[in-house]
Amino acid sequence: MKSSFRYTFGVAASLGWGLASTMASAQPYSPGPQGMGQGMGHRQGAGTYTPMAGAVSHLTKQDAGSAADMGLVHALLMQHEKIERTVTQLPNGIQTVTESNDPQVAQSIKAHVASMSKRLSDGREFNLFSDTIPVLFANKDRIESTVEFTGRGAIARRTSTDGAVVAALQAHAKEVSALAQGGMAEFHRNMATLMAPGGGRAAAGAGASRTR
Numbered sequence: 374m375k376s377s378f379r380y381t382f383g384v385a386a387s388l389g390w391g392l393a394s395t396m397a398s399a400q401p402y403s404p405g406p407q408g409m410g411q412g413m414g415h416r417q418g419a420g421t422y423t424p425m426a427g428a429v430s431h432l433t434k435q436d437a438g439s440a441a442d443m444g445l446v447h448a449l450l451m452q453h454e455k456i457e458r459t460v461t462q463l464p465n466g467i468q469t470v471t472e473s474n475d476p477q478v479a480q481s482i483k484a485h486v487a488s489m490s491k492r493l494s495d496g497r498e499f500n501l502f503s504d505t506i507p508v509l510f511a512n513k514d515r516i517e518s519t520v521e522f523t524g525r526g527a528i529a530r531r532t533s534t535d536g537a538v539v540a541a542l543q544a545h546a547k548e549v550s551a552l553a554q555g556g557m558a559e560f561h562r563n564m565a566t567l568m569a570p571g572g573g574r575a576a577a578g579a580g581a582s583r584t585r
Contacts, residue, residue, distance in 0.1 A: 428564065433500045433507075438488070442499055445485045452478045453556035457526075460546045465532040466516075466539055467546045471553070472526030479525045486527040490520050502563040505545040512538045
């Protein structure tokens with residue numbers, strides 16, 4: 374099946390400068406001299422740590438947009454209690470509704486969904502500890518995606534005629550829901566599992582299937 378990707382805007386015309394400013398405010402993330410251990414903590418001021426600083430270096434693949442995308446992930450995890458997310462499993466995929474009543478969080482949701490959708494379309498993987506993301510990117514041409522931006526967030530529908538891809542879509546939706554529910558605590562749990570002896574991405578992502 375030829376890949377298909379379509380945006381439908383439920384807000385006026387396009388997200389325009391709103392998305393651009395949200396992406397700009399999320400970057401850059403500088404790991405600094407202490408490395409991953411300090412990067413997972415908090416430190417204010419110039420120079421500058423964020424909790425996600427060291428995480429960028431653990432991405433399976435990195436590119437010019439990695440730090441900005443990690444910044445968006447951090448912003449959403451820190452505000453996870455303001456996020457409303459529902460997942461509908463379809464016979465051939467999923468439909469997710471991710472929204473917030475907080476305007477800034479809603480804008481971050483839109484920016485994140487837009488960026489991740491573009492990455493999938495372009496084949497630019499963004500992955501820390503998921504074992505479903507590689508399956509989705511390897512089969513991106515077998516996924517049909519429709520994204521609608523609402524005033525409060527985004528509605529994404531992703532389907533496939535390939536049963537293995539459908540299973541990966543549904544499993545990944547559970548991973549994302551676990552992060553939306555648990556926030557930084559869930560992120561830290563997955564990172565600790567990833568970095569532990571005998572860990573790895575399959576083990577780290579297993580918590581999502583237990584959560585939902």
